[in-house]
Amino acid sequence: MATILLAPLPVPGHVNPSLRIARSLQRGGHRVIYLGILEIEDEVRAEGFEFTPLFGDVFPKGKLTELRATAARLKGLRLLWFLRTQARCFNEALRRMVEGEVDALLARLQPDLLICDEKLRHLAIIGHGLDVPVLQMNVTIPPEFIPRPEGASRGPGRGAAMPGERLLMALGLFPRLRPALLALARKHRYPLKNIETVPMLDRSLSPELLLCPKEFAEVRVRSTPGEYCYIEPCIDHERREPEFPWERLREDRPLVLFALGTLAATSKHNLRILQEAFLAAARRPDLQFVMVVGSTMEPAMFDVPPGVIAVKVAPQLGLLRKAAVMVNHAGTNSVKECIAFGVPMVSIPLQFDQPDIGRLIELHGVGRTIPPPEFTADRLLEALDDVLQNPAYKKACEQLRVHFVQAESARGAAGPIEEFLARRSATVGERRRLA
Structure with missing residues (x-):
């Protein structure tokens, strides 16, 4: 039995498919522990999984919901002031991450595998630095798989840095994500790619876990072997749904x-x-x-x-x-x-x-x-x-x-993940033996 940490982005579109993965792994005899802010604790525990909080004092329960609602309501200078105060919260969490708070947590939990959202690249770097095999959970399709007509644009935040991100950081209106990522990469000797533009993880070290069969993602472009791990669509048919007339x-x-x-x-x-x-x-x-x-x-x-x-x-x-x-x-x-x-x-x-x-x-x-x-x-x-x-x-x-x-009936979500864990654990073990 393996201990597997699962860290989705704390929004429904990322948490919901992760539940299918967690159930499949749990049925395979593995211990699944969710890692995240308190916003998702009640939902995760209600689904029958363990939960370990991150930065509970910085992001108390309900903080993220309040943040979204307030940001949607405010305008002008009031919105800018609000964004500045929220950026300080995120920067505090990033500072503590760089200083080793998450390292200590992982050392205590001793996971055999970390599955973290590909938006949470900071966690992936820490896991790699501690010799924990890492899969990046990607709930969408990599942009390079989908051809774009000439002049067509991707959505804001998709495949590129946010416009004016460095200026916003300088004004204190945007979390200092990039500097924290670079600091963690230096600390854990992780070879980031595209450092001068958009720092990205090396998929040969931290493959992306794609929540779909290959036939859905690869319409006209074929992936490089070893960079992606395909599983089932991860539609959680057992999830609780709201009431309806x-x-x-x-x-x-x-x-x-x-x-x-x-x-x-x-x-x-x-x-x-x-x-x-x-x-x-x-x-x-x-x-x-x-x-x-x-x-x-x-x-x-x-x-x-x-x-x-x-x-x-x-x-x-x-x-x-x-x-x-x-x-x-x-x-x-x-x-x-x-x-x-x-x-x-x-x-x-x-x-x-x-x-x-x-x-x-x-x-x-x-x-x-x-x-x-x-x-x-x-x-x-x-x-x-x-x-x-x-x-x-x-x-x-x-x-x-x-x-x-x-894809669902073959091996479920757990099968390809178990195969990756077996391969990567053997590699890590050999590296530790030679060290």
């Missing part, structure tokens, strides 16, 4: 599920898109719309047409079992969940990796993509009619679904 669903109308993810409120397009979507729903009473407005908004903010079900959050897996089509944000988890249930989609890529995943949707032929600036009620209804009436979209979903089912 199921009695209000109409069985005689195609169900359109509209949900733009947990971080949609950070996009400048979100409110307008929701308003246009409600207009579209009002014009099509022959369809049953379930509109998810997000946790930072209230359904009462919108003119909800008769027959439309508007909620803050929804049981996405349960609704996908009944849906004819989903309108989503091209979030990787939502896209995979649609494919798992054979549901074609219309995507509105808002930010981050979503423009890339929107292109992937069209490359696979499982749906349509509408750029946010071009989104209108008319465009949505045209795309919905196309997807609902053209059987090719659903057929493409079903073809990909076969690969998903095969």
